[in-house]
Amino acid sequence: MNDLIQVSDRLQVFGNLESNVRSYCRSFPAKFKRASGHQLWDAEGRSYIDFFAGAGALNYGHNPPEMKKKLIKYLVEDGISHSLDMATEAKERFLTRFNDVILKPRGLNYKIMFPGPTGTNSVESALKLARKVTGRQTIMSFTNAFHGMTLGALAVTGNKFKRSGAGVPLNHTLSMPYDGYMGRDVNSIDYIESFLKDSGSGISLPAAVIVETLQGEGGINAASDEWLIGLANLCQTYGMLLIVDDVQMGCGRTGTFFSFEHCGIVPDLVCMSKSIGGYGLPMALTLMKPELDLWEPGEHNGTFRGNNLAFITAAAALDYWESQAFSHEIEEKAELVCNALVEIVASVPELKGEVKGKGLMQGIAFEAGIAEKISALAFERGLILETSGTDSEVIKIMPPLTIDRTGLVSGLQILKDCIFDIAVDVNLLVSHP
Ligand SMILES: *Cc1c(COP(=O)(O)O)cnc(C)c1O
Numbered sequence: 001m002n003d004l005i006q007v008s009d010r011l012q013v014f015g016n017l018e019s020n021v022r023s024y025c026r027s028f029p030a031k032f033k034r035a036s037g038h039q040l041w042d043a044e045g046r047s048y049i050d051f052f053a054g055a056g057a058l059n060y061g062h063n064p065p066e067m068k069k070k071l072i073k074y075l076v077e078d079g080i081s082h083s084l085d086m087a088t089e090a091k092e093r094f095l096t097r098f099n100d101v102i103l104k105p106r107g108l109n110y111k112i113m114f115p116g117p118t119g120t121n122s123v124e125s126a127l128k129l130a131r132k133v134t135g136r137q138t139i140m141s142f143t144n145a146f147h148g149m150t151l152g153a154l155a156v157t158g159n160k161f162k163r164s165g166a167g168v169p170l171n172h173t174l175s176m177p178y179d180g181y182m183g184r185d186v187n188s189i190d191y192i193e194s195f196l197k198d199s200g201s202g203i204s205l206p207a208a209v210i211v212e213t214l215q216g217e218g219g220i221n222a223a224s225d226e227w228l229i230g231l232a233n234l235c236q237t238y239g240m241l242l243i244v245d246d247v248q249m250g251c252g253r254t255g256t257f258f259s260f261e262h263c264g265i266v267p268d269l270v271c272m273s274k275s276i277g278g279y280g281l282p283m284a285l286t287l288m289k290p291e292l293d294l295w296e297p298g299e300h301n302g303t304f305r306g307n308n309l310a311f312i313t314a315a316a317a318l319d320y321w322e323s324q325a326f327s328h329e330i331e332e333k334a335e336l337v338c339n340a341l342v343e344i345v346a347s348v349p350e351l352k353g354e355v356k357g358k359g360l361m362q363g364i365a366f367e368a369g370i371a372e373k374i375s376a377l378a379f380e381r382g383l384i385l386e387t388s389g390t391d392s393e394v395i396k397i398m399p400p401l402t403i404d405r406t407g408l409v410s411g412l413q414i415l416k417d418c419i420f421d422i423a424v425d426v427n428l429l430v431s432h433p
Pocket of ligand 1: 055117118119120121123146147148212216217245246247248249273274
């Protein structure tokens, strides 16, 4: 009771003045003040380990010093802050660096578009362009997909609760089973193709397919390489554009800069946001094959496309990708996380956990209700981690990619203790129903 009063006291201003729409502050009821690397501190001086990383917007950690230095220098020199889509030195540097460090070494040839600085805006621009280029209306998306909260992006999102917020029909889309949705033994690519090739299926050919290589919000479901390659082939055969939504899985979350690069597919369009700005600053990109760049000037506009502060930190963030070292580092940490999760699941068989994901986007799926309890208990003990999935059934581990071993091990230890304590509770319930 005392605790409850304290929490409501501490967050009174937010409860009184801010809309009910706020959500994360309900799972993590602290008032945060300061952050560095993988740690946050609240106004009372309590520290927290961050296994949430701004939902993937803080892959390089909080306030990374090398980016901060460049940002401060730029501010002090009165560098351009806002520029619509006018040419600036900061943007030129980002474009050049992105081409030199990311695109060229991967043999990728994309034109770069700056939509409004959010993931959903990148998705909207990709959907618009795909429809314009192909002259088709439908977009194919997948079960449990998440692509953003504006109407076009919501229309290709699976979650019923989020969809119903639209208040209007969400149409011109087609939801198909993601890899594994129909069970491990069913290849949903064959199932999808049966609709596309059959003139009696009642389905008109889609303009594009939008896909996440790993569904971060939808329950940490990873598509296999074979499935992604199959999907890319399907796109070729039926003249559909392939859009990879790399808003959350890009910038190294799964180990490589782009989440698709290891399996050799080359999407027609790529959506990026979240960590592309490097410092948690708003920024988004839509990459398109040059022949698709049929935009008229100003056809997808936006006031905040020229967030030059983000261009400064985004260019600096690319330093991480100069060599393979960062990818290797992520892989090593991913293995450490995976081993820890497998060990936890094995030691509490009564919770029937299933380890999911890859890179530094991993988690454990439980029966509904358990993951939320783990998240709440972990927060009390100084670890921030979110749930994922339509029923919040997965506990999600997504620390900054730059987290050090000590931080990772400490966070995993808290997680393990919480899961063990919750298992004790569950066992008590089972033995004393
Ligand atoms: C977060 C996210 C979005 C939406 O990004 P916003 O910046 O919140 O609009 C779109 N797609 C994926 C895969 C995401 O994770």
